[in-house]
Amino acid sequence: MLAQPARQIMRPLRAEPAWPARSTRVRLALAHIGADRRALHGGFCFASIRSVARSSSLLCSAFLVSVVIALASYRGQARAAQLEELHLRPPYELRSMSVRYPWRGHLVRGMRLAESSHVHHVEEYLEHDRFFGTWQLVQLMQRAATAVAEQHPGAKLSVGELSAENGGLIIGHHSHRNGRDIDVAFYLKDDDGNPAAAPTFLRMSAHGNGHYAGRALHFDDERNWAMLAKLVSDDDARVQFVFVARTLQWRLVSYAKRIGAPDWLIARARAVMIEPSSGNRHQTHFHVRIYCPADDRPSCQDKPPYFPWYDGIPPGGFYAAVAGSLAPEL
Numbered sequence: 622m623l624a625q626p627a628r629q630i631m632r633p634l635r636a637e638p639a640w641p642a643r644s645t646r647v648r649l650a651l652a653h654i655g656a657d658r659r660a661l662h663g664g665f666c667f668a669s670i671r672s673v674a675r676s677s678s679l680l681c682s683a684f685l686v687s688v689v690i691a692l693a694s695y696r697g698q699a700r701a702a703q704l705e706e707l708h709l710r711p712p713y714e715l716r717s718m719s720v721r722y723p724w725r726g727h728l729v730r731g732m733r734l735a736e737s738s739h740v741h742h743v744e745e746y747l748e749h750d751r752f753f754g755t756w757q758l759v760q761l762m763q764r765a766a767t768a769v770a771e772q773h774p775g776a777k778l779s780v781g782e783l784s785a786e787n788g789g790l791i792i793g794h795h796s797h798r799n800g801r802d803i804d805v806a807f808y809l810k811d812d813d814g815n816p817a818a819a820p821t822f823l824r825m826s827a828h829g830n831g832h833y834a835g836r837a838l839h840f841d842d843e844r845n846w847a848m849l850a851k852l853v854s855d856d857d858a859r860v861q862f863v864f865v866a867r868t869l870q871w872r873l874v875s876y877a878k879r880i881g882a883p884d885w886l887i888a889r890a891r892a893v894m895i896e897p898s899s900g901n902r903h904q905t906h907f908h909v910r911i912y913c914p915a916d917d918r919p920s921c922q923d924k925p926p927y928f929p930w931y932d933g934i935p936p937g938g939f940y941a942a943v944a945g946s947l948a949p950e951l
C-alpha cells in the first residue's frame with residue numbers, strides 16, 4: 622500500500638469518563654423513586670375524579686400531565702446514562718490487557734460481551750463461551766449494536782466468537798488470541814424484509830442470498846451498513862480490518878452510495894474491508910479487528926496498515942494511503 626508522511630492529523634482520543642461514582646447510581650435510583658411517587662399521585666388523582674367535584678378535574682389533569690412529563694424525562698435520563706456507560710473506562714483492577722499479536726498473544730482480564738437487548742450469542746458458539754475481548758472491543762460492539770437497533774429497530778447483533786477469557790489459541794481460529802478480534806453474523810432478513818436470524822453463520826451468495834432449514838434468508842444491506850458505518854467512525858476504538866467477501870463488500874458500498882452516505886465514511890469502509898486471499902473468504906460472517914488499545918501498548922503490538930485513524934504514531938511515522946477523501950478532522 623502507498624504510504625504518506627505522518628501529519629498532525631490525529632486528534633487525541635476523547636477523554637473517557639471514569640467508572641460511575643456511587644452517587645451517580647444513587648441519583649438514578651432516586652430519579653426512579655421520584656417517578657414512582659409522581660405516578661402514585663396520578664393514581665390518587667384518578668380516585669379523586671370519582672369522588673370530588675368537577676372543579677378539581679383541572680388540577681388532576683395538571684397532575685397527569687406532570688406525571689407524563691416526569692416519566693418522559695426519566696426515560697431520557699436513563700437512556701443518556703445507558704449510552705454513557707458504553708464509553709466507560711473500567712477501574713484498573715477490571716481493565717483488560719491485550720498482549721502481543723492476534724495470532725500470537727494472549728489476553729489479561731478479558732471482558733465478556735454479554736447478551737443484552739441488542740446483542741445475541743449465536744447458538745452454535747454457546748458451548749465454549751469465547752465471548753471475551755478487550756473492554757474497548759466489547760464496548761465498541763455494544764455501541765455498534767445499539768446504533769443499528771436505534772436506526773433500524775427489530776434486530777440484534779448476532780455474535781460468534783471473540784477470544785477465550787485469557788486468550789491464547791482456540792480451535793477454529795488462527796487469530797482471536799488477544800481480545801481484539803470478533804466474528805459477527807450478518808444481519809439477515811426474510812423474503813418479506815423482516816429481520817431474521819439463524820443459530821449458525823450462513824453462507825451468502827454473491828447476490829446476498831442464503832438458506833437455513835429450507836427458508837430463504839437475505840443479506841440485510843441497511844443493517845449491515847449501519848453496523849459497519851458505526852464501526853469505522855467510532856471515536857474510542859479504532860478498527861483496522863473487517864474481513865468479508867468481496868461480493869458483499871460491493872453490496873455494502875453500493876448501498877452506502879445509494880443512500881448518500883458521506884464520501885469519507887465510504888472511504889474508511891472500503892479501506893478496512895478485505896477478503897482474505899487464502900483460507901476463509903468470509904462469506905458467512907464479518908471478522909472485525911481493532912488496533913491495539915493505546916493503554917495496552919507497547920505490550921500489545923500491531924502490524925501495518927496504519928490508517929489515518931490509527932490513534933498513535935505508526936512506526937516510521939507513515940500512515941497508509943486511503944483512496945478518497947476522509948473526514949475533515951483526520
Ligand SMILES: [Zn+2]
Pocket residue numbers: 794797802803804908
Ligand atoms: Zn474470525
